[in-house]
Amino acid sequence: MKELRLMKGNEAFAEAAIRAGAxxxxxYPITPQSEVMEYLMAEKTHERTGMIVLQAESxxxxxxxxxxxxxxxxxxxxxSSSPGMSLKQEGISYIAGxxxxxxxxxxxxxxxxxxTIQPAQSDYFQSTKGGGHGDYRLIVLAPSSVQEMAxxxxxxxxxxxxxxxxxxxxxxxxxxxxxxxxxxQEQRPRLTEEEIIKNTPWATTGKTANRERNIITSLNLDSxxxxxxxxxxxxxxxxIEENETRFETFQTEDADYLLIAYGTSARLSQKAVDxxxxxxxxxxxxxxxxxxxxxTKPIAELANQVTGILSVEMSAGQMVEDVRLAVNxxxxxxxxxxxxxxxxxxxxxxxxxxxxxxxx
Amino acid sequence: xxxxxxxxxxxxxxVLSMGKILAYxxxxxxxxxSWMPSYGPEMRGGTANVTVIISDERxxxxxxxxxxxxxILNQQSMDKFxxxxxxxxxxxxxxxxxxxxxxxxxxxxxxxxxxxxxxxxGLTKVFNMVVLGGFLQIKPVVQPEYIHKGLMKSLPVRxxxxxxxxxxxxxxxxxxxxxVFLLN
Numbered sequence: 001m002k003e004l005r006l007m008k009g010n011e012a013f014a015e016a017a018i019r020a021g022a023x024x025x026x027x028y029p030i031t032p033q034s035e036v037m038e039y040l041m042a043e044k045t046h047e048r049t050g051m052i053v054l055q056a057e058s059x060x061x062x063x064x065x066x067x068x069x070x071x072x073x074x075x076x077x078x079x080s081s082s083p084g085m086s087l088k089q090e091g092i093s094y095i096a097g098x099x100x101x102x103x104x105x106x107x108x109x110x111x112x113x114x115x116t117i118q119p120a121q122s123d124y125f126q127s128t129k130g131g132g133h134g135d136y137r138l139i140v141l142a143p144s145s146v147q148e149m150a151x152x153x154x155x156x157x158x159x160x161x162x163x164x165x166x167x168x169x170x171x172x173x174x175x176x177x178x179x180x181x182x183x184x185q186e187q188r189p190r191l192t193e194e195e196i197i198k199n200t201p202w203a204t205t206g207k208t209a210n211r212e213r214n215i216i217t218s219l220n221l222d223s224x225x226x227x228x229x230x231x232x233x234x235x236x237x238x239x240i241e242e243n244e245t246r247f248e249t250f251q252t253e254d255a256d257y258l259l260i261a262y263g264t265s266a267r268l269s270q271k272a273v274d275x276x277x278x279x280x281x282x283x284x285x286x287x288x289x290x291x292x293x294x295x296t297k298p299i300a301e302l303a304n305q306v307t308g309i310l311s312v313e314m315s316a317g318q319m320v321e322d323v324r325l326a327v328n329x330x331x332x333x334x335x336x337x338x339x340x341x342x343x344x345x346x347x348x349x350x351x352x353x354x355x356x357x358x359x360x
Numbered sequence: 361x362x363x364x365x366x367x368x369x370x371x372x373x374x375v376l377s378m379g380k381i382l383a384y385x386x387x388x389x390x391x392x393x394s395w396m397p398s399y400g401p402e403m404r405g406g407t408a409n410v411t412v413i414i415s416d417e418r419x420x421x422x423x424x425x426x427x428x429x430x431x432i433l434n435q436q437s438m439d440k441f442x443x444x445x446x447x448x449x450x451x452x453x454x455x456x457x458x459x460x461x462x463x464x465x466x467x468x469x470x471x472x473x474x475x476x477x478x479x480x481x482g483l484t485k486v487f488n489m490v491v492l493g494g495f496l497q498i499k500p501v502v503q504p505e506y507i508h509k510g511l512m513k514s515l516p517v518r519x520x521x522x523x524x525x526x527x528x529x530x531x532x533x534x535x536x537x538x539x540v541f542l543l544n
């Protein structure tokens with residue numbers, strides 16, 4: 001039976017990870033996502049499901065513990081916030097190179113540097129364009145509610161194992177700290193060793209006499225072999241683009257203008273749509289749920305219908321570049337956002353639409 | 361029905377937990393709710409506030425710049441939030457510690473001597489429940505039965521013995537809230 005609770009986004013993500021049958025969490029505390037590890041530890045997961053929760057000595061250690069756990073076919077995850085995510089990038093690049101499944105959650109705060117602890121969306125480039133070195137992509141899920149924080153934990157594990165690719169849940173301080181009603185899924189049992197060996201034949205589960213040695217590495221000294229690996233990775237990313245693009249639209253059927261926003265900005269933008277509609281402006285909203293793959297096609301289609309698009313982000317304008325690529329010059333595309341942990345009001349969004357798109 | 365509320369005061373006054381009990385009561389009454397706190401440095405001895413939305417419909421933005429009701433429990437919060445009450449909305453405040461009283465004349469203003477009442481009950485901790493009672497008297501957004509369930513859900517089991525005191529404080533709050541300025 002499904003269970004209804006009032007939870008913070010961070011807590012809902014943690015609880016959903018337990019219920020998704022996670023084997024291990026490795027992390028290092030940082031505001032605004034420390035509730036994830038606090039919650040997991042308070043739940044005594046080692047007694048509840050056998051899940052291991054470990055506070056590592058640093059973010060770097062935590063992501064390498066994830067590498068180790070994932071190499072063994074375990075369902076492992078970590079979480080952090082922006083400065084901590086920068087530290088994890090080397091490990092994430094290795095995980096992507098070695099094609100290991102894992103889940104990473106970033107509760108974004110204002111940057112650069114230590115910045116602020118308030119919510120921001122200024123890690124879009126880092127999240128969707130690689131982040132670490134080398135040609136790689138993460139699957140990026142952008143929750144905009146506490147319910148999605150809960151729903152995306154099992155979804156992220158499923159996608160990670162389906163594609164042998166790290167999945168990033170790109171949250172922010174607001175989604176992590178707010179409480180909403182959440183319906184929790186039933187507990188999935190953790191996989192047994194036998195099930196892991198059967199489901200993930202590539203994992204380092206201990207060599208048996210009847211198979212080749214499994215080697216997990218991101219190193220290829222032969223450049224031609226590395227290029228073959230790169231071609232394989234790129235094929236996988238194209239397949240992900242084909243199969244896994246997710247988005248949601250609000251009131252776009254008759255829209256003359258369009259907002260594009262994800263996460264917290266999408267919630268603010270939804271209210272902005274209501275305010276604009278009350279003023280007689282036919283405004284709609286497209287909310288990307290996956291940031292990689294980006295919903296390029298539906299945006300290109302809507303560009304045939306609307307006369308202007310405003311990308312609303314809590315950053316100096318990052319996703320707006322992907323929106324412009326999708327629109328390809330068909331209509332005007334502008335950005336509106338606040339920075340440094342400041343959250344724009346829905347009213348401000350409508351004013352920006354009026355000045356930059358309708359009147360601009 | 362959608363009720364957009366800001367509760368603001370000092371850290372330690374029970375602002376966040378009052379919001380949580382209200383939100384949980386909303387959940388028990390099958391409403392949509394959101395609870396968005398200020399977090400970080402503001403909570404550590406400084407001002408604390410929480411936005412609570414209770415609605416029959418899916419909630420769009422959990423972050424607002426205008427509120428149906430502002431519950432104000434210190435001077436800094438009065439300075440910050442008096443102007444953000446929607447015209448025709450409600451401002452509830454505890455005059456204890458307030459040096460500049462609200463001056464708007466396009467909203468309904470109520471005062472509640474909750475700190476004094478909690479002190480005379482000998483239970484300063486139930487201050488926030490006195491305030492909650494006052495609010496519910498003016499805006500019964502959730503039924504009393506759901507408030508009881510909300511208390512059960514949001515208080516840790518080891519504090520369930522305190523629920524009768526909390527409910528008594530809510531009842532007191534309903535009795536002692538009084539109008540300061542009413543429209544019409």
